[in-house]
Amino acid sequence: MKIWVHFLTSLILAAILYPTFSWIVIFIFIGGVLIDIDHYINHAFRYKNLKLSDCYNHYIVTNKKNSYHKNIGILLIFHTIEFIILMSLLSFYSNIILMATIGILTHFIMDLIYTFSIHDRLIANYSLISWIIKNKIQKV
Numbered sequence: 658m659k660i661w662v663h664f665l666t667s668l669i670l671a672a673i674l675y676p677t678f679s680w681i682v683i684f685i686f687i688g689g690v691l692i693d694i695d696h697y698i699n700h701a702f703r704y705k706n707l708k709l710s711d712c713y714n715h716y717i718v719t720n721k722k723n724s725y726h727k728n729i730g731i732l733l734i735f736h737t738i739e740f741i742i743l744m745s746l747l748s749f750y751s752n753i754i755l756m757a758t759i760g761i762l763t764h765f766i767m768d769l770i771y772t773f774s775i776h777d778r779l780i781a782n783y784s785l786i787s788w789i790i791k792n793k794i795q796k797v
């Protein structure tokens with residue numbers, strides 16, 4: 658999903674929650690927008706390439722041409738159920754983490770709806786445990 662959509666959604670959430678949580682609503686943007694940095698982390702490890710422009714081309718231009726086939730089953734560490742569960746548990750201890758988690762959860766749900774509606778299937782693997790098991794089986 659496009660970054661500007663995540664930014665706009667985070668902005669709306671921040672505006673709604675600002676009267677209650679004040680300036681810490683800024684952390685909604687960290688969860689809602691910046692978690693897509695895991696695409697860069699995945700690209701850097703997978704292709705041993707740190708160029709941001711190559712990463713952008715890979716996910717936006719190349720993948721669109723081949724219907725995202727190269728990305729089926731990839732791990733995007735911040736887009737996993739396990740990460741969301743961890744952040745949800747930590748939210749009980751900090752309102753700053755709660756704000757980030759609200760952003761992450763909204764981002765995650767929007768990504769799932771978008772991916773499923775456009776491609777009729779999920780592209781990335783949304784579970785770290787499932788990803789580890791699948792990769793272990795493929796190596797044996």
Ligand SMILES: [Zn+2]
Pocket residue numbers: 658692693736764768
């Ligand atoms: Zn995303």
